[in-house]
Amino acid sequence: xxxxxxxxxxxxxxxxxxxxxxxxxxxxxxxxxxxxxxxxxxxxxxxxxxxxxxxxxxxxxxxxxxxxxxxxxxxxxxxxxxxxxxxxxxxxxxxxxxxxxxxxxxxxxxxxxxxxxxxxxxxxxxxxxxxxxxxxxxxxxxxxxxxxxxxxxxxxxx
Numbered sequence: 216x217x218x219x220x221x222x223x224x225x226x227x228x229x230x231x232x233x234x235x236x237x238x239x240x241x242x243x244x245x246x247x248x249x250x251x252x253x254x255x256x257x258x259x260x261x262x263x264x265x266x267x268x269x270x271x272x273x274x275x276x277x278x279x280x281x282x283x284x285x286x287x288x289x290x291x292x293x294x295x296x297x298x299x300x301x302x303x304x305x306x307x308x309x310x311x312x313x314x315x316x317x318x319x320x321x322x323x324x325x326x327x328x329x330x331x332x333x334x335x336x337x338x339x340x341x342x343x344x345x346x347x348x349x350x351x352x353x354x355x356x357x358x359x360x361x362x363x364x365x366x367x368x369x370x371x372x373x
Contacts, residue, residue, distance in 0.1 A: 222288045223341050226274065231264040231285035233271035233293050241308040243288060245352040246342055247295055247359060248335070249312065250366040251275070252319030259316055260285075269293060272312035278327075280334035288342065298359035306359050311342050315367055326370050 221228050249272065251259035256277045262268050263275060263285055272294040275283045286292040294312030303309060315335060317327060327335075339353055355371070356364040 219287055221284045223338055226282040226284040229264055229283050229285055231271040232266050233269055234286040234290045237291045238305055238308040243311045243346045245310045245354055246339055247310045247312050247354050247356055248367050249314045249356045250317040250319050251314050254322055256316040272314040274313045276315050276331055276334050278316050278331050280330040282334055282338055295359055300359045
């Protein structure tokens with residue numbers, strides 16, 4: 216994939232090689248929110264697009280509200296890792312993953328800027344509309360990987 220048109224209006228595109236097809240004809244029926252847990256947005260964006268990392272997300276939302284799409288919503292990004300929700304274990308195949316730039320607990324966890332949260336809300340609303348995802352299925356990484364992950368954490372304004 217050399218490039219694609221973004222699924223979300225106004226999103227920039229930076230293609231990650233770390234993706235594959237959704238399994239068993241699964242379609243997105245949930246959104247999983249993460250924080251990057253890295254020192255900078257630029258570093259996180261580079262990591263999510265590095266073949267050696269073997270991780271990706273569909274979207275990255277920078278602190279200034281800029282949205283970058285790295286994997287098409289129709290494809291399977293590698294964001295949830297070992298996870299489960301309501302008996303399902305391949306969360307990557309049935310979700311859209313959003314990484315939110317924040318250093319996280321290990322690097323000085325801080326409040327999410329209003330502009331960033333506004334962009335996350337708008338992005339989630341668009342994804343939910345495109346895929347008929349109810350608000351109750353906008354989940355935290357900690358919801359699908361309890362005990363293993365804590366993001367986006369207690370400072371995320373649900």
